[in-house]
Amino acid sequence: MTSRIVRAKEEDLSRIYNLEKETFENPWSFKMFELDYKSPFSSYYIMEEDDKLLGYCCISSILGEANLNNIAIAKKYRGSGKASIFMSFLMEELKKDKVEKILLEVRYNNREALGLYGKFGFKMIDRRKNYYGRNIDAIIMEKEIGE
Numbered sequence: 811m812t813s814r815i816v817r818a819k820e821e822d823l824s825r826i827y828n829l830e831k832e833t834f835e836n837p838w839s840f841k842m843f844e845l846d847y848k849s850p851f852s853s854y855y856i857m858e859e860d861d862k863l864l865g866y867c868c869i870s871s872i873l874g875e876a877n878l879n880n881i882a883i884a885k886k887y888r889g890s891g892k893a894s895i896f897m898s899f900l901m902e903e904l905k906k907d908k909v910e911k912i913l914l915e916v917r918y919n920n921r922e923a924l925g926l927y928g929k930f931g932f933k934m935i936d937r938r939k940n941y942y943g944r945n946i947d948a949i950i951m952e953k954e955i956g957e
Contacts, residue, residue: 813864813892815899818854823847825863826856831951833882836942846870846879853903856942857883857896864892867900871909899928904955912955915941915948927951 823843830837851872855867867881883893916923932951941948
């Protein structure tokens with residue numbers, strides 16, 4: 811069966827949280843997901859196959875600008891092209907929503923993510939020292955969304 815990307819429902823938050831804990835050293839808390847999910851500016855999407863969660867992302871959008879808050883692909887599916895499929899989907903959704911620009915933060919040493927974002931035309935615009943902790947800088951990236 812092929813994977814599908816759909817808007818997440820509130821009942822998906824526990825699966826999203828479990829994937830978050832598997833993926834990140836400093837994961838968001840479940841409460842953070844609950845609060846963010848309820849924001850009128852947030853959009854959550856999941857990629858699934860049958861009942862397996864392959865990935866998720868959450869985006870905040872306001873006044874034509876979006877921030878990619880989190881995106882994760884389950885370890886088992888990394889390197890399979892799922893992240894590129896997800897990013898292509900997101901770019902199309904942002905175009906439909908008339909978003910003009912998207913920003914994100916990524917660890918300076920996350921080569922896979924930096925490669926993915928570069929492939930989609932994101933450009934480095936800044937670096938935040940110690941953003942993720944001592945000696946772990948964030949690269950701030952931006953992409954103008956084309957017509």
